[in-house]
Amino acid sequence: MDEDIPDDAAVVLFDGVCNLCSGFVQFVLPRDPEGKYRFASLQSDVGRSLLAEHDLATDELDSVVLIEDGESYVKSAAIIRIATGLGGAYRLLSPFRFVPRAVRDRAYDFVADNRYRWFGKKDRCMMPPGDAESRFLE
Secondary structure, three states, X not given: OOOOOOOOOEEEEEOOOEHHHHHHHHHHHHXXXXXXXXXXXXXXXXXXXXXHHOOOOOOOOOOOEEEEOOEEEXXXXXXXXXXXXXXXXXXHHHHHHHOOHHHHHHHHHHHHHHHHHHXXXXXXXXXOOHHHHHHEOO
């Protein structure tokens, strides 16, 4: 993993210009007060490097990706694992991991395919709020 990324950090890669994806990051930040998760846009050098390191396509920007403990999780698997990692009521998503991945990812892809139309798109990647800036990788 990149030398600037702590060994114990889980990294969430997201589409930095997608309003839904940025909203997801804004949702996770206050629910992760210990700072377990670091963030990078899929479009960033760090994001592309991590994708390549885990043999994931660097030109497909339609998935949230979680890199944790040397493993990569994409689409619904990433969302379920992040929710579980947040603890509390969000752990209620954990049983969905038993739903066949093809079914989960079909629903995920439907939302991903329509995210710009439904939620809009930014001109550039989101800027992290001041108190969370250290959790965003460049």
